[in-house]
Amino acid sequence: MVLTHTDHGLYCAAGDFFIDPWQPVARAVISHAHGDHARAGSAAYLCATPGESILRLRMGPEAHIETAAYGQTLRLNGVAVSFHPAGHILGSAQVRVAHDGEVWVVSGDYKTEPDPTCAPFESVAADTFITEATFGLPIYRWQPSAAVFDQINAWWRANQTAGRTSVLFAYALGKAQRILAGVDAAIGPIYVHGAVHRLNAAYRAAGVPLPHWRYAGDAPPDQDWSQALVIAPASTQGTPWLRRFGDVSAAFASGWMRVRGQRRRRSVDRGFVLSDHADWPGLLAVIAATGAGRVLVTHGYTAVLARYLRENGREAYELNAPYSGESLDEAANEGAPEAH
Amino acid sequence: MRAFADLYFALDATTRTNDKVAAMRAYFDATPPADAAWAVYFLSGRRPKRLLSALLLRRWAAELAAIPEWLQEEAYHAVGDSAETAALLLPEAARAGERPLHAWVEEAILPLREKDEAGQRATVLDAWAELDDPQRYVFNKLITGGFRVGVSQRLLMRALAEAAALPEAAIAHRLMGAWEPTPEFYATLVHPDELRGEDAGRPYPFFLAYPLETDPATLGDVADWQVEWKWDGIRAQLIRRDGQTFLWSRGEELVTERYPEVVEAATALPDCVLDGELLAWDFDANRPRPFARLQQRIGRKNLGRKLLAETPVVLLLYDLLEWAGEDWRERPLTERRAQLEAIVNAAASPWLPLSAVIAAPAWADLVSLREESRARGVEGFMLKRRASPYRVGRRRGDWWKWKIDPFSIDAVLIYAQRGSGRRASLYTDYTFALWDGEGDDRHLTPFAKAYSGLTDAEMREVDRFVRNNTEDRFGPVRSVRPELVMELAFESIQASNRHKSGVAVRFPRILRWRHDKRPEEADTMATLRAMIPDL
Numbered sequence A: 001m002v003l004t005h006t007d008h009g010l011y012c013a014a015g016d017f018f019i020d021p022w023q024p025v026a027r028a029v030i031s032h033a034h035g036d037h038a039r040a041g042s043a044a045y046l047c048a049t050p051g052e053s054i055l056r057l058r059m060g061p062e063a064h065i066e067t068a069a070y071g072q073t074l075r076l077n078g079v080a081v082s083f084h085p086a087g088h089i090l091g092s093a094q095v096r097v098a099h100d101g102e103v104w105v106v107s108g109d110y111k112t113e114p115d116p117t118c119a120p121f122e123s124v125a126a127d128t129f130i131t132e133a134t135f136g137l138p139i140y141r142w143q144p145s146a147a148v149f150d151q152i153n154a155w156w157r158a159n160q161t162a163g164r165t166s167v168l169f170a171y172a173l174g175k176a177q178r179i180l181a182g183v184d185a186a187i188g189p190i191y192v193h194g195a196v197h198r199l200n201a202a203y204r205a206a207g208v209p210l211p212h213w214r215y216a217g218d219a220p221p222d223q224d225w226s227q228a229l230v231i232a233p234a235s236t237q238g239t240p241w242l243r244r245f246g247d248v249s250a251a252f253a254s255g256w257m258r259v260r261g262q263r264r265r266r267s268v269d270r271g272f273v274l275s276d277h278a279d280w281p282g283l284l285a286v287i288a289a290t291g292a293g294r295v296l297v298t299h300g301y302t303a304v305l306a307r308y309l310r311e312n313g314r315e316a317y318e319l320n321a322p323y324s325g326e327s328l329d330e331a332a333n334e335g336a337p338e339a340h
Numbered sequence B: 001m002r003a004f005a006d007l008y009f010a011l012d013a014t015t016r017t018n019d020k021v022a023a024m025r026a027y028f029d030a031t032p033p034a035d036a037a038w039a040v041y042f043l044s045g046r047r048p049k050r051l052l053s054a055l056l057l058r059r060w061a062a063e064l065a066a067i068p069e070w071l072q073e074e075a076y077h078a079v080g081d082s083a084e085t086a087a088l089l090l091p092e093a094a095r096a097g098e099r100p101l102h103a104w105v106e107e108a109i110l111p112l113r114e115k116d117e118a119g120q121r122a123t124v125l126d127a128w129a130e131l132d133d134p135q136r137y138v139f140n141k142l143i144t145g146g147f148r149v150g151v152s153q154r155l156l157m158r159a160l161a162e163a164a165a166l167p168e169a170a171i172a173h174r175l176m177g178a179w180e181p182t183p184e185f186y187a188t189l190v191h192p193d194e195l196r197g198e199d200a201g202r203p204y205p206f207f208l209a210y211p212l213e214t215d216p217a218t219l220g221d222v223a224d225w226q227v228e229w230k231w232d233g234i235r236a237q238l239i240r241r242d243g244q245t246f247l248w249s250r251g252e253e254l255v256t257e258r259y260p261e262v263v264e265a266a267t268a269l270p271d272c273v274l275d276g277e278l279l280a281w282d283f284d285a286n287r288p289r290p291f292a293r294l295q296q297r298i299g300r301k302n303l304g305r306k307l308l309a310e311t312p313v314v315l316l317l318y319d320l321l322e323w324a325g326e327d328w329r330e331r332p333l334t335e336r337r338a339q340l341e342a343i344v345n346a347a348a349s350p351w352l353p354l355s356a357v358i359a360a361p362a363w364a365d366l367v368s369l370r371e372e373s374r375a376r377g378v379e380g381f382m383l384k385r386r387a388s389p390y391r392v393g394r395r396r397g398d399w400w401k402w403k404i405d406p407f408s409i410d411a412v413l414i415y416a417q418r419g420s421g422r423r424a425s426l427y428t429d430y431t432f433a434l435w436d437g438e439g440d441d442r443h444l445t446p447f448a449k450a451y452s453g454l455t456d457a458e459m460r461e462v463d464r465f466v467r468n469n470t471e472d473r474f475g476p477v478r479s480v481r482p483e484l485v486m487e488l489a490f491e492s493i494q495a496s497n498r499h500k501s502g503v504a505v506r507f508p509r510i511l512r513w514r515h516d517k518r519p520e521e522a523d524t525m526a527t528l529r530a531m532i533p534d535l
Ligand SMILES: [Zn+2]
Pocket: A034, A036, A037, A109, A299, A334, A335
């Protein structure tokens, strides 16, 4: 066993490090900076180079962070460790661990669709592949993101005509920047919440081209918002912070919006199906491409995906993260940092 | 059908009434009568009976998606709705069709009824091949009998009135009663000429009261209000026109044949339209019997002599809508009431009593009198502004129902089930139990299901509790450790041999979560049984 499942998370005994541990440890290898993968308190962190600034933003200035470029192999106590793009958010990586001729790949969160704010997913051959399954049900199939951005642009324009502020809820890390890069910025001014503002700056500093945005907190009190698109974390929904925008049309951008019940539960006017996770066909294609003889499934619809893989002739098991005390849909909220 | 599916999702997406009206108005403006008629039909809550089972639909979709049965079931559990699950599982449509709504309904959907399963399957698969996701959802909902739209009758009428440039009351009137969704119907519905011949039996829309949730003193001078008891029966409209009699219930159902004693008595009335309440009546005590007795008559078409003798029904009258062929709804209540009294007194039939007006010098007198409601077999008071017209639908301001507080009891949550629709991912449907028996035999007996009353946060907390404290599973139901105590409210209670507990309660709902009570401290079946009124 290259990696074992412990109460602190995935552990490599030979290399003496953890991957995405959920308790503080001596050495944490981090797939990406979302709150359910990167937790504060560990003595040393190792992440892919493009993710450093975001991880630093979340772990604090004192955190000890080392980095490695995508594809560069490090030796940790003789174990070969390398990062490979996961296409999920800026700096997100699959972690490849090779020891004694056996290769394990931990996917972290991933998507296969192109995203201008991060390096595209790269398939990595593995003996054992540990995959996420956030959207591990065949009802989850994504449209190409260009079609979704057409819908968002059309909604924004219609709101302008109706004199309503367009408020789009999205996870502050990753989704917000992908939306900023994807919408037609010529339609009108784009404002963001403070949490998004800080992360945008980190993205831009890392060299990701983003169109011009403004921090909503800097706007004068008599600001006319009716032509604006406001990008804010979902945690602001129903809070006084939104009051300044007057008459708004609220929307939520998430893979969960594929299901009508989820749209209604969020009580937003519109749901845009835009996810930073792989859809069902994406999961199956990635798993097949690894050529893995064994697949471990974590995060989301683990039992469903594992059973489906087994029935299709692959050795597959569930690898359960500790019970988070939240129901499935909330635990798997695409790693919203504001959920913590 | 694309335009209708777009309308459905536009209505589904917003809670703003103006946006809903605008969406419907735009649809009616752009839609030919043949489609508009069906849209009115569906938007007004009418729908074809279930044509095939939802499970069958999911199975066919799973077949096309090439996924196994268990995976289809998992998908259904996540979505909580069969029609939607099927739509989401299906592969992309092979071709884009542009068949209009009426063609889909008349040529594909309704003929499903005459087909065997193989024929139904062929029709459905053929439809799926040319419909996109939103249209498939609407199509699936229509054929499984589950089509519902979040618009009230009033909003639909407002949109039609705007589209037709007619007063809402005219549209409301034309929509009442029975009609077929034909292009001719739609043409007459929006026809500018108000003098077209109305059917003799066409009822008026009912005016419905709002619950009073504040101190009645905020309504101003008690002298401006007509006070009556709030009766616990079935709202009904009695129509006498050209010597014919029609009796409509509030569900807009023609129930003339179900209450022959009332219709017989009505032959003594001149031409008029009256509003009142059907009640099972105790002539000896001169008071209504509990609603449970009236229930024995509801839905019964074959009325035995014995049933008619044991459970007679009266129509207790409280308003006059039409007199001598003239619509009286705009006249003030005082004027309508005076004429109603004259009509009822002239008929002098025990089957057509008058709802008494309660004299109240001050609001305080009513507060004490209201305490007698339960003993009198009524639900509290109706407060009607004397100067008010008879309005359409549920409107705030002129009619208030001032109901007595519901029954309540502290019960233990013992089973939970996932909700449907927007609550499909949470355990939100609960079964509650009360303590029964003594000593070693003391056990919990389930007596009521309740779905509503908790906040979203509380619901998530219960959901967590259910997931962590499941003792057993039967299908979708989980039995949980009996630990949570909730106060339930309900409107009425009766003995029932169809329920395991021997008791049936009406409209149970959760009042609050009793964090302060341990399960042992919940109420007993004996306490509940003591609430049953003597019939
Ligand atoms: Zn995650």
